[in-house]
Amino acid sequence: MFSAIPLAGQDSGTYTHTGLDGIILAKSDTWYYEEFDTAGRPVEGVRWEKNEIVEKTTWSYFDDTQRIRQSVTTTDELITETRYDRNGNVIEIRETIVPPEEGDEEVNLLWQNHGKKPNRRTVNGLSPIPMMNGTFYGKP
Helix, strand or coil, X not given: CEECCCCCCCCCCEEEEEXXXXXXXXECCEEEEEEECCCCCEEEEEXXXXXEEEEEEEEEECCCCCCEEEEEEECCCEEEEXXXXXXXXXXXXXXXXXXXXXXXXXEEEEEEECCCCCCCCCECCEEEEEEECCEECXXX
């Protein structure tokens, strides 16, 4: 069941709708919908711009906790899978560059946390491991 909640300073081009099973936020030609599970946790979020889906995110959780186990964000160009440990720390980010045309090879980049401090070659302690067809190349 949804119920509308006006925002402070809301103009005529802004719309919000919230309920036990999700929220809708909209402004002009951009919309965002987030669906909740029975525990009130986000499980899927979809963003539209000009009547087209531009980004979709799904979340999964550790058991019945509020702690995210994995999120997957998909756009036309990239799929980003992020895994977390039970403390909420990022332990792996896998980015898959979606081929622009059929027949092009899919490229993967895997970032794993190896306890390294961030530097030019790491992002928040995650080091890149290039992958081709699921095979790891190089060492972190």
